[in-house]
Amino acid sequence: MEPISFALLESNFQSKIDRDIKIEPKDWMPDDYRQTLIRQISQHAHSEIVGMLPEGNWITRAPNLRRKAVLLAKVQDEAGHGLYLYSATETLGADREELIDDLHEGRAKYSSIFNYPTLSWADMGAIGWLVDGAAIMNQVPLCRCSYGPYARAMVRVCKEESFHQRQGFEIMMSLANGSPEQKEMAQDALNRFWWPALMMFGPNDATSKHTAQSMKWKIKRHTNDELRQQFVDVTVPQAELIGLTIPDENLKWDKKTNHYITSPINWDEFWQVVNGNGPCNKERIDARKKAKENGKWVRDAAMAHAVKRSAINLLTA
Amino acid sequence: MSEKEWPLWEVFIRSKQGLNHKHVGSLRAPDAQLAVDNARDVYTRRSEGISIWVVASNNVFASDAAEADAFYDPANSKVYRHPTFYDVPDGISHM
Ligand SMILES: [Fe+2]
Ligand SMILES: [Fe+2]
Numbered sequence: 556m557e558p559i560s561f562a563l564l565e566s567n568f569q570s571k572i573d574r575d576i577k578i579e580p581k582d583w584m585p586d587d588y589r590q591t592l593i594r595q596i597s598q599h600a601h602s603e604i605v606g607m608l609p610e611g612n613w614i615t616r617a618p619n620l621r622r623k624a625v626l627l628a629k630v631q632d633e634a635g636h637g638l639y640l641y642s643a644t645e646t647l648g649a650d651r652e653e654l655i656d657d658l659h660e661g662r663a664k665y666s667s668i669f670n671y672p673t674l675s676w677a678d679m680g681a682i683g684w685l686v687d688g689a690a691i692m693n694q695v696p697l698c699r700c701s702y703g704p705y706a707r708a709m710v711r712v713c714k715e716e717s718f719h720q721r722q723g724f725e726i727m728m729s730l731a732n733g734s735p736e737q738k739e740m741a742q743d744a745l746n747r748f749w750w751p752a753l754m755m756f757g758p759n760d761a762t763s764k765h766t767a768q769s770m771k772w773k774i775k776r777h778t779n780d781e782l783r784q785q786f787v788d789v790t791v792p793q794a795e796l797i798g799l800t801i802p803d804e805n806l807k808w809d810k811k812t813n814h815y816i817t818s819p820i821n822w823d824e825f826w827q828v829v830n831g832n833g834p835c836n837k838e839r840i841d842a843r844k845k846a847k848e849n850g851k852w853v854r855d856a857a858m859a860h861a862v863k864r865s866a867i868n869l870l871t872a
Numbered sequence: 873m874s875e876k877e878w879p880l881w882e883v884f885i886r887s888k889q890g891l892n893h894k895h896v897g898s899l900r901a902p903d904a905q906l907a908v909d910n911a912r913d914v915y916t917r918r919s920e921g922i923s924i925w926v927v928a929s930n931n932v933f934a935s936d937a938a939e940a941d942a943f944y945d946p947a948n949s950k951v952y953r954h955p956t957f958y959d960v961p962d963g964i965s966h967m
Contacts, residue, residue: 581937628917635914642898645880651900652877708897715918854902858878861903 577703580646597654600640601665607633609673632715639708646704668751670833677744683723685752691716692786696776731797746802754825756783787815880929881907885921
């Protein structure tokens with residue numbers, strides 16, 4: 556393509572974005588925009604399905620039938636979220652199977668939070684409350700993302716997420732109001748998940764390399780630090796209300812800015828986990844691979860059946 | 873084909889009696905019946921629908937996004953197709 560017409564296409568594209576006109580799959584878009592979306596949406600999709608694993612760990616050990624039914628419904632929703640998102644990547648020309656291979660071969664990233672173990676039932680509470688809570692903070696602005704299919708997927712996801720957070724908070728609240736041992740369990744889960752939850756928003760703005768361009772394209776509407784601050788501000792009073800303590804001795808309310816100030820985040824830990832050295836990275840990917848291998852005969856049988864039936868339909872037509 | 877992925881289907885859902893089926897997304901399934909079954913699990917877990925259509929994605933023929941301006945242009949000059957184009961004198965009602 557000639558350079559002049561490319562510049563024109565690009566300026567038309569940016570002007571649509573500036574006027575808040577959504578970009579749809581068949582519209583012209585710069586290759587970088589397409590690649591950025593495929594990377595972001597597929598990482599998001601991987602996070603949804605890897606995120607099923609730490610909670611799946613407790614389905615058979617839920618303390619009662621109600622909790623079990625709720626946890627099952629939540630984990631099933633996460634599978635659905637993964638599917639909406641993989642579908643959105645396919646509208647950009649990505650191949651779902653290749654994306655999943657990238658995940659399984661360690662070429663793709665997913666949210667580092669899912670590389671932490673779930674050691675007690677209280678972790679189901681902490682995950683719903685903090686991890687889904689942080690995910691909601693991230694996802695609500697994505698409902699207005701410039702790419703139509705991603706924005707529409709996020710609208711569905713956000714509708715479903717709100718019950719996820721509430722069921723988690725309910726678990727924490729019950730434990731916090733229970734016996735001293737139960738309360739201790741809840742506090743221990745909060746202690747372990749608080750910092751990883753804050754890390755979910757990604758690196759500090761100063762070191763986040765994709766933020767500026769993503770904001771210009773309206774893929775992103777707020778910076779990592781803005782969203783993290785918002786999360787801290789709403790979550791601290793929730794912990795106080797149920798009598799749990801945020802594990803940060805420097806945490807204080809700043810009257811001047813009307814925000815909480817936290818201790819600095821241990822970014823070394825974050826990068827260790829992102830780069831594959833978290834407590835459960837290997838276990839998660841192994842579980843994903845095993846699920847794919849063990850399901851192969853079912854997928855093959857379904858396909859063989861479909862082929863056979865379409866052949867019969869052709870003969871009898 | 874059996875070595876490769878299941879085909880892609882577009883999913884349309886009627887949310888209640890009296891409304892159109894509306895596109896909600898897509899999914900992969902080996903055949904149309906399983907596409908409907910999967911669509912139920914993926915897109916109607918909270919009673920969002922009472923009827924599902926699936927269409928193989930490669931059967932959808934779409935208008936050309938790059939030609940959209942020219943393609944829809946003829947309608948732009950025909951403002952007389954809208955009732956607001958006409959002046960109705962004061963005192964006239966039911967029109
Ligand atoms: Fe989710
Ligand atoms: Fe969730």
